[in-house]
Amino acid sequence: MNKLSTLLVACAFLLPGCGQETVSSGSPEHAGGSSFAEIYAAAEQALAVAEAKRNVWSRTEGLLRDAKAADADGRTDEAIALATEAKLQAELASVQADTEAETWRTRVLSN
Amino acid sequence: MNNKILLLSVIIGLFTGTGATAGPEEDRTAMLEYYTGRFPDVPLQEFANGLYAFDEIAREQWIEMEDFPPYEIAIEDGQALFEAPFANGKSYADCFDNGGIGIRQQYPYFDADLGEVVTLELAINQCRAANDEEPLPYLTGDLAAISAYMSYTSRGNTINVKVPQDNPSALAAYESGKQYYYTRRGQLNFACMSCHVQSAGLMLRADRLSTTLGHATHWPVYRAKWGEIGTLHKRISECNSQVFAKPLEPQSIEYRNLEYFLTYMSNGLELNGPASRR
């Protein structure tokens, strides 16, 4: 995730009006070029990876549900922001699982 | 897959002697020494009482609560459920050693045929399945009540969980539970040990953190916060939620392996369940 897209996500989250320059509400295409459907699918994929590692964070699935509801409501910018956040969280959970697969041993109590 | 890798690494460790894999008994000794060093004035068996072992004010309130134990109804309900015959005329007593009385210290154990850890709660549903009865939910309710009764008949018995040395799968299950315990998880990035080793005795908001020594002695528990009796796996799910990790299924392989590790850590302590907690 680069800085620009983080900014766009923050933009969509914080300033409902700020997306108007690039995309009109309800448009299937977002400024980044990915449609909601594409981002949602990518988030689901990232979640499946984290699930396979048995390490899903507790808010991620709710974000995806909210994203779907926002999209159904025509709040496309918000839907895209929520799905993007879900995807990022799922990816971070996977990173955590991979890192921990090594580092847990450093914490074991021993004599 | 993970289990296989784990098994392999354990075996490699055993043969080469280079792995840092200490055995269960070394782990238990290290944990025992850590806590007795941190809490030198707490008698060993007191650790079975969780935070009440070292929080005097909370202990007074707890002793008052124990005047009319809130888990007493669960013991009575559990006994009635335990003694009620199944549709086929048999009962729980037919499934367990000694008619199911005073046997909690045998759990969890590694079932070599199944290739998995069997907890008492799993064994209760195994018994039901063997008698063509539907499984009971694992977190609260009838199963927790039956478990409470079986714990009650086992009070005072000494925990003696075994990890058979001649069975690499048992050691792998133990190691997997140990790994779970020491692994950071959830959005808040905590391992079990972050709170219960590193911060044992400290306050998280208004709650004092307990030690892992004694975590497995007293289940199921009537928790005031829950307003009902619940199993160890309910508490583990709650721990997961508190660090913003999605809980696994109760009685999942991971939770059972964790219980195997946790209970082994309390070997030598006496069972004192069911219990009450704030």
Added chain:
Amino acid sequence: MRRILIISLLASLIGVQPGLADDDPSPDATTRGKAIAFDRNKGNCLACHAIEGGELAGNYGPPLLLMKVRFPERADLRAQIWDAAVNDPNTRMPPYGRHRILTEEEIDLVVDFIHTL
């Protein structure tokens, strides 16, 4: 207690006067930051840290006092909240930024508030 005393002493020695710096955040920002810091579903800082004005605080972490002495640079305080593991791999402090527990804007507001303590 002794630690608090020492920090107070140090503060008086180097003449720190919290609240008088030129780059102070607006009162509005610190109020919003405090709300996020105290919210159990947001910063939940009180779970571990004693903070003036907060009730039922934990002692899992150190009390948040004289933060301008401990973190003269606002950026260092922000970095600590964003990911404390950079300075200490064994820290138990949740990585509020790295794990996206708070948004970047929320972290800025919390930093504004914590830096006034």
